[in-house]
Amino acid sequence: PTVEEGPGSLTFNLVQSKLRRLIERTSFAMAQQDVRYYLNGMLLEVQSGLLRAVATDGHRLAMCSMEAVIQQEGKHQVIVPRKGILELARLLTEQDAEVAIVLGQHHIRANTGEFTFTSKLVDGKFPDYERVLPRGGDKLVLADRQGLREAFSRTAILSNEKYRGIRLTLASGLLKIQANNPEQEEAEEEIVVDYSGSGLEIGFNVSYLLDVLGVMGTEQVRLILSDSNSSALLQEADNDDSAYVVMPMRL
Structure with missing residues (x-):
């Protein structure tokens, strides 16, 4: 399919390894076969000087941003389907080489000289991720x-x-x-953390927490909580370019 280079299309260049990192840090949170079809993909949001990727399946959300040379008034959002995002990440193998991205009305195209990748965009409205980010959590935990x-x-x-x-x-x-599980088996672990606030008991899907810790790169992780009914915000301790939200679970 041809990508309209006409009005409304946006072109910019990125370093391949940086775009790949952006995708790898967020793609795990995409939905797989959700009836809310717009969740089965990744939101790419461009604004002047910034590219942001956001993915959510309704239970957790992953967001990562990178600086980029983009001339853009206001914010422009597109949703790239799950299959397209995973394929694009697989193709970005050159560490320092650039990839040219064209965002059209209905397609995205990536061109490196070695390959040209084109994908349809998902026609839908992505949830307002800013509203999902927990604000005002007063319990800050630092852990290894x-x-x-x-x-x-x-x-x-x-x-x-x-x-x-x-x-x-x-x-x-x-x-x-x-x-614990239905067979009455129980596991308990204790880990020393840097925390001095009041006590809290909260439940989570452990797979979601492991997914987040698996894509992080720093030694220390920052966990911000407020109460047992509110989502947790996870970030690398010394790095603000990524943020992860995990909803709590009733146990």
Whole structure:
């Protein structure tokens, strides 16, 4: 299909490895076969100097931004289908080479000289992700990412296979992680964290937490919570370009 280079289309160049990182950090949160078809893909939002990728399946949300040389008044949003995004990430193999992106009315095109990739866009309205981002969480936890990941992985083994629920109990300097399953088996882990606020008990789908920790790169992770009914915000401790939201679970 031809991508209209006409009015309303937008062209910009990105370093391949940076675009690939943007996709890899967010694509896991895309829905797979949701009736809300616009969730089965990734939102790419461009504004002057910035490209942002957002994906959500209604239970969790992933967002990552990168600086880019883009001339654009206001914000322009497109939704790229799931299959297209995964294929594009697979094609971006050159570390430092650039890829030229053209956003048309109904298509996206990526061109590197080695390949030209074209995908239809999803015709739909993506949810307002700004409203999903939790604001005003007063419980800030700093933890070792790898230690947390290993503790979650061990606890997950005894969580309910269908619902994957784990219970987090937060106290000063300590995070307790518990899981049980219909066979009455129980797992409990304790991990030392940097936290000095009041206590909190909250449930999560452990798979969603592991997905987030798996794409992060820093040693320390920042977890911001408010109460047991509010979503958690996860970020790398020293890096603000990505944000992850995970909804709580009733246990």
